[in-house]
Amino acid sequence: MRHAKAVLHAALACFFFKSGEDDYASLGNAMKIVRQKDFSSGLLYIILGVAFAVASYGYRMGTASRMGPGYFPFWLGVLMAVIGIVVALGAIRLDAEPQKMEHWALRPLFIILASVLVFGLLLGTFGLVLSTIALIIGSSLASHEFTWRATLINTVVLIVFSLVVFVYALNLQFPVWPTFIAG
Numbered sequence: 001m002r003h004a005k006a007v008l009h010a011a012l013a014c015f016f017f018k019s020g021e022d023d024y025a026s027l028g029n030a031m032k033i034v035r036q037k038d039f040s041s042g043l044l045y046i047i048l049g050v051a052f053a054v055a056s057y058g059y060r061m062g063t064a065s066r067m068g069p070g071y072f073p074f075w076l077g078v079l080m081a082v083i084g085i086v087v088a089l090g091a092i093r094l095d096a097e098p099q100k101m102e103h104w105a106l107r108p109l110f111i112i113l114a115s116v117l118v119f120g121l122l123l124g125t126f127g128l129v130l131s132t133i134a135l136i137i138g139s140s141l142a143s144h145e146f147t148w149r150a151t152l153i154n155t156v157v158l159i160v161f162s163l164v165v166f167v168y169a170l171n172l173q174f175p176v177w178p179t180f181i182a183g
Helices: 002-016 024-030 036-056 071-090 106-140 148-169
Strands: none
Touching (some): 106 148
């Protein structure tokens, strides 16, 4: 434990000290969370990234040229965790502008999570197009800046993007249309 604490202090000292500043006493000040909102976002990214990486590790990985089902979610999780670490460390820097987090926005968080859950439940039966429509409309309701025009544009762009990338380019086996239409 003492060794881990020393390694953490050394890593933070490398991160926080600019050239010419070698005052180790200011390291204690560097440990304060200056930007609470950024720190919380970083932690959320780390948690989600690690969860994705761990959950996908049970699938076959494959290689970059021949991806298995676990390859993309694993590396996406690793990337999310790294971004979360960078964001969280940026929130405890001395030169960061102080920012307090007023409260957690739980309502939008639950609406977005419910939309993703609905997408996952609908995908097998209703296909990629209708599931994406449900996902985008549901997620848009979480924002107080919701407009139907922006939602419609987002829906069209994401459906086209999903079809081109996942169905035609990567040849992933998603049903595009509902089973009662496609047969």
